[in-house]
Amino acid sequence: MPAVSETREAVEKLAKSNYEWGFETNVEMDLAPKGLNEDIVRLISARKKEPQWMLEWRLKAFRAWQEMSEPNWAKIKHPPIDYQDAHYFAQPKKKAGPKSLDEVDPELLKTYEKLGIPLHEQEMLAGVEGAGQKTPVAVDAVFDSVSVATTFRKTLAEAGVIFCPISEAIIEHPELVKKYLGTVVPVADNFFSALNSAVFTDGSFVYVPKGVRCPMELSTYFRINARNTGQFERTLIIAEDQATVSYLEGCTAPQRDENQLHAAVVELVAMEDAFIKYSTVQNWYPGDENGKGGIYNFVTKRGLCKGDRARISWTQVETGSAITWKYPSCILAGKGSVGEFYSVAVTNGHQQADTGTKMIHLAPDTRSTIVAKTISAGKSDSTYRGLVRMQPKARNGRNFTQCDSLLIGDQCGAHTVPYIESRNMSARIEHEATTSKISEDQLFYCRSRGFSEEEAVGLIVNGFCREVLKELPMEFAVEAQKLLQISLEGSVG
Amino acid sequence: MSENNAAAWQALTGRAGERAALLGTEGLPTRRVEAWHYTPLQSLNGVAWQAAPALDEAAVKQRVDALNLPAHDGLLVFANGRFCKSLSHLPACMDVQEYGDGAAVPALLAGRFSAGLNAALRQPGARLHVPAKTDAGLIVMISLTEGEGVSTHLHHSITLEEDARLSLLDIQLGEGQYLTNPQMDVHCADRAHFSHITHQAESREAARLGIISARIGERSNYDSFTLNQGGGVARQEVVSQLSGPFSNTNVNAIQLVDGNRLNDLSSMIHHASPDCTSRQTVRTVLSENGQGVFQGKILVDQIAQKTDGYQMNQALLLSEKAQMNSKPELEIYADDVKCSHGATVGALDEDQLFYLRSRGVLEEQARDMLVQAFLLETVELVEHESLRDYLLKALPGHV
Numbered sequence: 001m002p003a004v005s006e007t008r009e010a011v012e013k014l015a016k017s018n019y020e021w022g023f024e025t026n027v028e029m030d031l032a033p034k035g036l037n038e039d040i041v042r043l044i045s046a047r048k049k050e051p052q053w054m055l056e057w058r059l060k061a062f063r064a065w066q067e068m069s070e071p072n073w074a075k076i077k078h079p080p081i082d083y084q085d086a087h088y089f090a091q092p093k094k095k096a097g098p099k100s101l102d103e104v105d106p107e108l109l110k111t112y113e114k115l116g117i118p119l120h121e122q123e124m125l126a127g128v129e130g131a132g133q134k135t136p137v138a139v140d141a142v143f144d145s146v147s148v149a150t151t152f153r154k155t156l157a158e159a160g161v162i163f164c165p166i167s168e169a170i171i172e173h174p175e176l177v178k179k180y181l182g183t184v185v186p187v188a189d190n191f192f193s194a195l196n197s198a199v200f201t202d203g204s205f206v207y208v209p210k211g212v213r214c215p216m217e218l219s220t221y222f223r224i225n226a227r228n229t230g231q232f233e234r235t236l237i238i239a240e241d242q243a244t245v246s247y248l249e250g251c252t253a254p255q256r257d258e259n260q261l262h263a264a265v266v267e268l269v270a271m272e273d274a275f276i277k278y279s280t281v282q283n284w285y286p287g288d289e290n291g292k293g294g295i296y297n298f299v300t301k302r303g304l305c306k307g308d309r310a311r312i313s314w315t316q317v318e319t320g321s322a323i324t325w326k327y328p329s330c331i332l333a334g335k336g337s338v339g340e341f342y343s344v345a346v347t348n349g350h351q352q353a354d355t356g357t358k359m360i361h362l363a364p365d366t367r368s369t370i371v372a373k374t375i376s377a378g379k380s381d382s383t384y385r386g387l388v389r390m391q392p393k394a395r396n397g398r399n400f401t402q403c404d405s406l407l408i409g410d411q412c413g414a415h416t417v418p419y420i421e422s423r424n425m426s427a428r429i430e431h432e433a434t435t436s437k438i439s440e441d442q443l444f445y446c447r448s449r450g451f452s453e454e455e456a457v458g459l460i461v462n463g464f465c466r467e468v469l470k471e472l473p474m475e476f477a478v479e480a481q482k483l484l485q486i487s488l489e490g491s492v493g
Numbered sequence: 494m495s496e497n498n499a500a501a502w503q504a505l506t507g508r509a510g511e512r513a514a515l516l517g518t519e520g521l522p523t524r525r526v527e528a529w530h531y532t533p534l535q536s537l538n539g540v541a542w543q544a545a546p547a548l549d550e551a552a553v554k555q556r557v558d559a560l561n562l563p564a565h566d567g568l569l570v571f572a573n574g575r576f577c578k579s580l581s582h583l584p585a586c587m588d589v590q591e592y593g594d595g596a597a598v599p600a601l602l603a604g605r606f607s608a609g610l611n612a613a614l615r616q617p618g619a620r621l622h623v624p625a626k627t628d629a630g631l632i633v634m635i636s637l638t639e640g641e642g643v644s645t646h647l648h649h650s651i652t653l654e655e656d657a658r659l660s661l662l663d664i665q666l667g668e669g670q671y672l673t674n675p676q677m678d679v680h681c682a683d684r685a686h687f688s689h690i691t692h693q694a695e696s697r698e699a700a701r702l703g704i705i706s707a708r709i710g711e712r713s714n715y716d717s718f719t720l721n722q723g724g725g726v727a728r729q730e731v732v733s734q735l736s737g738p739f740s741n742t743n744v745n746a747i748q749l750v751d752g753n754r755l756n757d758l759s760s761m762i763h764h765a766s767p768d769c770t771s772r773q774t775v776r777t778v779l780s781e782n783g784q785g786v787f788q789g790k791i792l793v794d795q796i797a798q799k800t801d802g803y804q805m806n807q808a809l810l811l812s813e814k815a816q817m818n819s820k821p822e823l824e825i826y827a828d829d830v831k832c833s834h835g836a837t838v839g840a841l842d843e844d845q846l847f848y849l850r851s852r853g854v855l856e857e858q859a860r861d862m863l864v865q866a867f868l869l870e871t872v873e874l875v876e877h878e879s880l881r882d883y884l885l886k887a888l889p890g891h892v
Contacts, residue, residue, distance in 0.1 A: 405823075407825065407827075409828055410795055410798070410826075410829070412826075413825060415823055415824045416822065417820070417822050418836070419818070419819075420817070420818070420820065420821075420836055420838060421818045421819075422810065422817045422818075422838040422839075423816050425810035425811065425840045427838070428839035428840075429839065431834075431835060431836040433835070435823055435825050435830060435832040436830070436831060436832075437828045437830070
């Protein structure tokens, strides 16, 4: 568990150094009134001390959102969401949590144990009251983005990389934010992105200047706590000419959470010869075995290969959330630019996932690769939905798509819905998809070598996903493998 | 609904009278309707579609005689939506039953616009019944449509009893700017074998919305092949349901799209029973400003264990302006299945061209050879030899 131990180390390190920065908690502001209107948008903007242009941007998004209706084309089912019955600005500390770990759902604790999460972190994740006091580091602080910048600011600053919360970037680097925010995902792009644009409270901003290779993997590990406050994350990553950056987004522990809407927006901009690698491991609370609760994960992620030979690579391992609605996409606008999408989506219990990608080829010699692995177990439903479009100027464009689905049990569903649109004769598109189950032979082989059935399934599933897992940064890959095993527990036998 | 759209809509609903409800209330499908996203029906707008008048039988006979038909055991001729009895004959073993006035959309086609339109304006077509343990041989059916601003909505119903066999060559052609909307409901009882070729060669100005439903019983086989080569905007929709175990269906097609035309093959293969197989190969060749559409779905129910489904669609783009949109879809609820699909879109292989050129074949000839080879593989999927020959003759350049 390198990443987790890394987290732990960071926490401990900060504990030793007597982390003193108080965490800004304004009790008055812990909870904005329920509901969504222009006043709430203004309030969020004011709380974030945002400049006027940002407020106007948000209001524009809000007005657009009011005109839009929720998309209904995805193969997901959920009761209607009442957007007025939610707090759009909230601090989690106010919520009354369990008093100690004894009161926490034992199922949840078991999962933490398997992930190797230290006890105090378990308390924090489970939302035990006073967990922050027992670990004087204030896990909050560690998990708050400010500390990320503090810990690594020096190394990053030396390289010229800006990595900070987006709210800070709006104030300190307005020229960059103004130039790029909303250029890849316009405010009125879709219902959820418009909502996000109006009310986002948190997120990351990364700027890698020309010719710089970011000296470390940028990670949001340290900010998972912010999940509770910011249901609406906003991430913007810009890589200038010849810049390279690898960004990890992850939540390796399921959080105690209600049916909750998360509508994040991620925008990537890659200039000439730049490379952005964006990896996600998502393991939010999927709901209980009866399908009650869990996160609605409605995310818009899009990358723009603006410069020639730019490259954007999305890798995702999706094992959590009650509903996942997510299509990380690439717009290949630069000549010879490259888009990649590697995905593993695992659904179990009553989970539903409708995920995939879009590769929009606008320029000549653009290439894209899609490898999507879908695993359905229990009573879950999983859909791969993807679009490959070759525009008339995409001369010699190339796409290869491979979608494989694995079904475990006869109560689940696996679906593949690719859209293939070609408007250029010299472009070549290849798509293949298969659906199958774990073969008896493979199972028997593993069982005969002493693996339990569950272990055997885990092993086979990991093999099935190898092509994708190998794209993940090392420490993520190890965790992802474990996660797969945990997600599929109880699906066999 | 735009003003233009309203003209077509009013004419159609007006003619449908009390059946207008079958058309729904949404008007003609627009691009925003998922099933019609790639196949816009603008060409239907602005025309107040009238019922097609009867044609002169002598002229129809001339058209039929000019066709190069394979040897057959029966012939059915329809002209502008009317049965031409004098030009038709059937084998003795087969009945043509009186056509009832049923106007329901079969459950299999529920919610499909082409079927609703047919039900609303339905005209009695062939109602064939092949008795048990009978081989009815090869029947040729010809539907001819002529006129401007007219529409026909033939409804055919074909039933094969247990162990029955039938081959049907269904030729559709015409002249003018018309709308044709044929529907065929097929029912294959256990162990029946129905080989069905649709040769869609409608006028280049015509709009065509054809739809087929097939219910297939135990160990039965429905083998469908479409040559989609006419119509300005032409969709062939096939909904094939494997409703008995060990049954099989093939939904193959060739689409040849040129000029400013659009050809569309949309299919749904529904595995509703265990141990069934389905095979689908669709190849599209596009030239000039042609637009090709393929939407193929394989649906596997939870009870349909041991399903073996295979789907392949390939498109060859021969010109800069041609477009191909394809959407192969798998929807699977059973775990013990083997389903796969593949799709490719691209130009002719330069290496293959080079190979032929290096052996002294002229560039144009080499291209033709490669296109023909691409199509030939699909025609070979047709089992019936004389039908295969017929199709080969219908292809450009007589493969």
